[in-house]
Amino acid sequence: MQKKERYNELVEYFSTNYPEAETELNYSNPYELLVAVILSAQCTDKRVNIVTEKLFPRFPTPESLAASTADEVFEYIRSVSYPNNKAKHLVGMARILVNDFNSEVPNTIEDLQKMPGVGRKTANVIVSVIFNQPAMAVDTHVFRVSHRLGLVPKTAKTPLLVEKQLIKHIPKDKIAVAHHWLILHGRYICVARTPKCGECNLKPFCQAYEKQKFDTPHL
DNA sequence: ATCCCGAGGG
DNA sequence: CCCTCTGGAT
Structure with a gap:
C-alpha cells in the first residue's frame, strides 16, 4: 500500500471513530x-x-x-x-x-x-x-505509531523529522486532532511492548503488521 | 526489565 | 551524538 493511501485510511478511520479526540490532561487555562x-x-x-x-x-x-x-x-x-x-x-x-x-x-x-x-x-x-495552530507534537507514542503504520520513512529517525513528515502529509485542518489520534492509538492499542494487533482496526493499513505476517506466516 | 505525551547539558 | 534525571505501573 502506498503512503498516500495509508494517510487517507488513517484520517478516514479516526475521523469516524474518534472525531473529537483531545488531551487527557486536566487543566482549566x-x-x-x-x-x-x-x-x-x-x-x-x-x-x-x-x-x-x-x-x-x-x-x-x-x-x-x-x-x-x-x-x-x-x-x-x-x-x-x-x-x-x-x-x-x-x-x-x-x-x-x-x-x-x-x-x-x-x-x-x-x-x-x-x-x-x-x-x-x-x-x-x-x-x-491553546492557539489552534496546525502543529504536530511528536512524543514517544506519535513517534512509535507513525513508524509502525508506515506513515513516515525509516530515515525519519528524530522527532523533528517525523514531525515534518506528518505535517507534510496530513490535511492541515486535521493535524491538531491527528496528534491526539496517534496518542490514543499508541496508548491503548499500539502500545510499545506488545501491540494489541488483535484489537486493531488499522491492521489492513499497517506496515509493521504486514511485515510481521510475512515473517511469520502462521499468524 | 521496560515504558510513560522529554528536556538540558556535555 | 551521547548522558542524566528518576517515580510509578506493568
Missing part, C-alpha cells in the same frame, strides 16, 4: 496546561492529573508559582518522574512568564522554548491546543 505538559515528560497523564489536583490550587497563577521555590514545588510533584528537574523548570518557567511575557502564555514555539522545561514537543502541544 493555558498556564495550567503548560504546567501539566511540562510534568508529563516520561510520565503517564494519569499520574500528572493526580499531582496537579493539589498543585493547581496551591499555585493558581504564574505569579504564585514564580514566588515559590523549587523545594516547595518538589513536595507537590515528588511522585512524577524527574521531580527535581521539573520543580526547577516550573519555577523558572513561571518567572519568565511573569517577567518577560506579562504572565500570558506566548503563542509561538520560539517564545515558548525560551522557558526552562519547554522543548519543541511541549511548545507544539501548547500552540496546537
Whole structure:
C-alpha cells in the first residue's frame, strides 16, 4: 500500500471513530496546561492529573508559582518522574512568564522554548491546543505509531523529522486532532511492548503488521 | 526489565 | 551524538 493511501485510511478511520479526540490532561487555562505538559515528560497523564489536583490550587497563577521555590514545588510533584528537574523548570518557567511575557502564555514555539522545561514537543502541544495552530507534537507514542503504520520513512529517525513528515502529509485542518489520534492509538492499542494487533482496526493499513505476517506466516 | 505525551547539558 | 534525571505501573 502506498503512503498516500495509508494517510487517507488513517484520517478516514479516526475521523469516524474518534472525531473529537483531545488531551487527557486536566487543566482549566493555558498556564495550567503548560504546567501539566511540562510534568508529563516520561510520565503517564494519569499520574500528572493526580499531582496537579493539589498543585493547581496551591499555585493558581504564574505569579504564585514564580514566588515559590523549587523545594516547595518538589513536595507537590515528588511522585512524577524527574521531580527535581521539573520543580526547577516550573519555577523558572513561571518567572519568565511573569517577567518577560506579562504572565500570558506566548503563542509561538520560539517564545515558548525560551522557558526552562519547554522543548519543541511541549511548545507544539501548547500552540496546537491553546492557539489552534496546525502543529504536530511528536512524543514517544506519535513517534512509535507513525513508524509502525508506515506513515513516515525509516530515515525519519528524530522527532523533528517525523514531525515534518506528518505535517507534510496530513490535511492541515486535521493535524491538531491527528496528534491526539496517534496518542490514543499508541496508548491503548499500539502500545510499545506488545501491540494489541488483535484489537486493531488499522491492521489492513499497517506496515509493521504486514511485515510481521510475512515473517511469520502462521499468524 | 521496560515504558510513560522529554528536556538540558556535555 | 551521547548522558542524566528518576517515580510509578506493568
